Amino acid sequence: MNTLSGKRIAVIGSGAVGCYYGGMLAHAGRDVHFLMRSDLNAVQKNGLTIFTKGEEIKLSPVKAYESTEEIGPVDLVIIALKTSANAAMEKLLPPLIGPETALLTLQNGLGNEEFLAERWGAERVMGALCFVCINRKEPGVIHHLDHGSISIGEYNRPVSQRVKTVVAAIKAAGVESRAVEMLAQERWRKLLWNIPFNGLSVAARANVAEVLADESLRTLSRSLMNEALDAARLLGHTIPDDFADHQINRSYSMGDYKASSMIDFEMGRPVEVEAIWGEPLRQGIKAGASMPRLEALYAIIKHLDSQRPETK
């Protein structure tokens, strides 16, 4: 895959992240097909609007569908579902998959590439980390607040031509992107932030500024980072000593930012419990790490998540 020009692309999970990256690719002329649920009618009627960097990008008409059967086989599936909805992929993905179809997961945490690889073959799978502050306040309207960079890599393999192709297409769409050689290591680096800040946003109902202003929570967030750092190193990843400090320090500029898990929890939506806390805990413990604080945080969040009315 040397170019995405003329290739068929499907976006599964059309929340803020899927609409932003898919929308920017479509705006740049790529052939993007969106699977939509709650936003379908609004987007078919009014198109997709992205407010980014002081600019309003309007896409209309948008190729939006109610089912993946209507989309049919594509060259690339971009997966932006919440990890808590992974089970839905068993039915959603097969209609999209042809002999050469590549899968790119933009999902949070650990276990997502493995989920895809077990079902549709490791050779199809790429993963990406999105560093973006974004939200969707009404159907079909995306507010891109800050950052946007997306790091893309192969699953357990070095950077390939197709990774370079996707990175180039995203850059051409005006979004920062880079290829990463060691995707799993990048995931652990991102988890160093997500484990404490998403975690305490749910367990202690504290936004970023509140975690940093509360001495006990700030100390705990740093201790949780150290547990993740130890686990990542036991798993063979290289993360420098000052990376955890850097993660704390850069958080001060975020102010009252609410981690995505906090918004999910407040809205009564599933929290990504296994991808962000459960799977890192299991992998860390298997590698011999001691993660008592993460064990406590995971148990608390898992129980809180289980109390949503729809899961009772």
Add this chain to the structure above:
Amino acid sequence: MNTLSGKRIAVIGSGAVGCYYGGMLAHAGRDVHFLMRSDLNAVQKNGLTIFTKGEEIKLSPVKAYESTEEIGPVDLVIIALKTSANAAMEKLLPPLIGPETALLTLQNGLGNEEFLAERWGAERVMGALCFVCINRKEPGVIHHLDHGSISIGEYNRPVSQRVKTVVAAIKAAGVESRAVEMLAQERWRKLLWNIPFNGLSVAARANVAEVLADESLRTLSRSLMNEALDAARLLGHTIPDDFADHQINRSYSMGDYKASSMIDFEMGRPVEVEAIWGEPLRQGIKAGASMPRLEALYAIIKHLDSQRPETK
């Protein structure tokens, strides 16, 4: 003090616990003076009612007061305030205290005897642990559900004559009671249960049955007990190995019981953060214990408690 007959007794903090123990003593003929706030009018009008063991005990009139100035010096002050209201004692206690006045705290957790000793002298201070399931659904009406035993000891001294006197008076009032030689050790034994079960009732919103039914929470509760057990031993207390197992096993019979902290939290009242989690953590760490799960639990509960509207 060889008898409580003819002695003046004050009860400060007339919630369920204060009304139950004070009410039973008054019913047995002791001279008990209650400081009351929200319940004062109802109790002055209708007296105090205790439903216990299938019996309805009616006390009327009740010696209930709006201030401790009206009560004046007494021989024994029974303190049943929530520990989160300890600061109020600076003003409440002085009018009650004469040269020989003894202080008996029925409060939860650690630090309460120390609070009294620092302000009014260690020689006055006794402490007690109440093992009782009790509630107050309307002003002046106490429902005694189960148990009731109260263990009483001196603060950092062996059992004295006055401890025996109070124990005897409580027994004579029909309530199980015993003298304990090592009060601090008894407090740690009780904390082995309160730290996990009260803690997870707030942090994970789980009652006793829910903690036990959730494998991750049950494992965490046991790990929290082990941390407390190690700390207690480093502090010189003797707690047998099987005591934590015993605490888990006895909890199965409690069913959907909500720990007092859960009720406080749900009602928007202060949670006893420092007495149950903060002070044990500080004492344990000072003694060289490793308490990472308690550290996490404490930080989370402290922050949740700080978010009550009245504390913001």
